[in-house]
Amino acid sequence: MKKIILLIAIVLIALFGYFSYQPETSQVQRPRVIPNVVVGKVEMMPIRDEVEALGTGKAFESIIVTSKVAEIVNQINFEDGDIVEKGSVLVLLRNDEQKAKVAVTEVKLAENLRELDRISTLVSSKTVAELEHDRLQSLIDTTRAEVAQANAALNDRIIKAPFAGRLGLRQVSVGSLVTPGEQISTLDDVSKIKLDFSVPERFIQELKPGKLVEAHAVAYPGRVFKGVVTSIDSRVNPETRAVLVRAVLPNADFSLLPGMLMKVKLIKQSREALLVPEAAIIPIQNKHFVYTVNEDNKVVQQQVTLGIRSRGWAEITEGLAAGEQVIIRGILKVRPGDEVKVQQAENFKFAQVEEMETSA
Incomplete structure (x- = not known):
């Protein structure tokens, strides 16, 4: 037993001596690789405060073309989708009776006017009473109203465009009976x-x-x-x-x-502001930082205050000045004080585009 214990002790001493007196291998220290980073310049650029929404377009003016009276369609002067001017005649309805009434009332008016002219001299000479003159004047006024009424009824049979615009689909044909409120077509001012x-x-x-x-x-x-x-x-x-x-x-x-x-997009406000790519922002708790590169190509950490963020860009209200270079790619590879190789953002984007096109 003593021999075994002695043998184990000798082996342990030999191993300890072997490892203790091993020559130290010279460790070759590799030079630290300087990382590449992509930087972008802080620039004054236009920025807009916007509100996005969904909207529905409507014609500037829009009506349903219809008739005021029930009548037969005599003539249609448009095709589907025509662009017409204000006052263009779109539809003519049957109007023979109304034309006759206009003619009758105009004849009555002309006759009453002649009668008034005839008795005017007689009234002046007291041959005819003044009352007769007043009666004829009232009759003339009534006849003029009848002429206006007959013309209005005639015009109701002529359907015109109240404004310039584009017509929709035609819904009636020649010979059909249209009634008040029935759709003939639509008219939209889409200028x-x-x-x-x-x-x-x-x-x-x-x-x-x-x-x-x-x-x-x-x-x-x-x-x-x-x-x-x-x-x-x-x-x-x-x-x-x-x-x-x-x-x-x-x-x-x-x-x-x-x-x-x-x-x-409703543009609430448009102004000039300092902008950096949003990728440059490093959030730490409730603060924001960026890595800048100084003249010696050393990384500097700077705290910034943010304004508006919009589509990959962030406004800087405090902490940076125009012309400074901020790191936007390679942030995870560096720490404050590290030396870096700088590559401009434009070159990076171009390389990315070429890589995407090649892979496609």
Whole structure:
């Protein structure tokens, strides 16, 4: 037993001596690789405070073309979708009886006027009583009213466009009987489009006529329709807590049609501000920081105060000045005080685009 214990002790001493007297291997320290980062310059750029909403387009003026009287259609002077001017005759209804009444009343008026002229000299010479003159004058006034009434009945058989616009589909044919209120067609003034959209009530103080809007329609991807706010509803919807705003968009080429759903951007305010890419912002608890690169290519951490954020950009109200370089890619690879190799953001974007095109 003593021999075994002695043998174990000798082995342990030998191992300890072996490891204790091993020559130290020279560790080759590799030089630290300087990381590449992508930077962007802090610049003064236009920024807009916007409110986004959905709106429905309406014709600037819109009516249903109909008749005031029940009558037979004699003539139709338009086709589906025609663009007409104000006062254009659209439909003629049967009007023979009304023409005859106009002729009769005009004859009566002419006769009464001749009679008045004939007795005027007699009244002056006291040959005819003044009462007869007054009777004829009253008869003339009555006949003139009858002429106006007959002309009005005749005009009711002539249906005209009250304003310039585009007609819809024709709903009647020659020879058909139309009745009051029956739709003959529609007429829309689409040279301008009314765009109604709802805005949350918290923005009411910033709403006023003259504000600019930009609208997008699904039918025209990439096209922006610009307009101006013309009016704001006097009531807030108690269910949605929003107020209805109306803007007017020019539509000279008639691209927009009534009833279109449009995405609207109401531009509350437009101004110049210091902007950085949102990727440069480092949130730590309730504070925000950015990494800048100084003249020696060293990383500096700076606390900033943010303003508005919009589509990948952040406004800097405090902490940076125009022209400074902030790191927007490679933030996780560096710490304050590290030396870095700088690559401009434009080159990075170009490389990214080429890589995407190549992979496609």
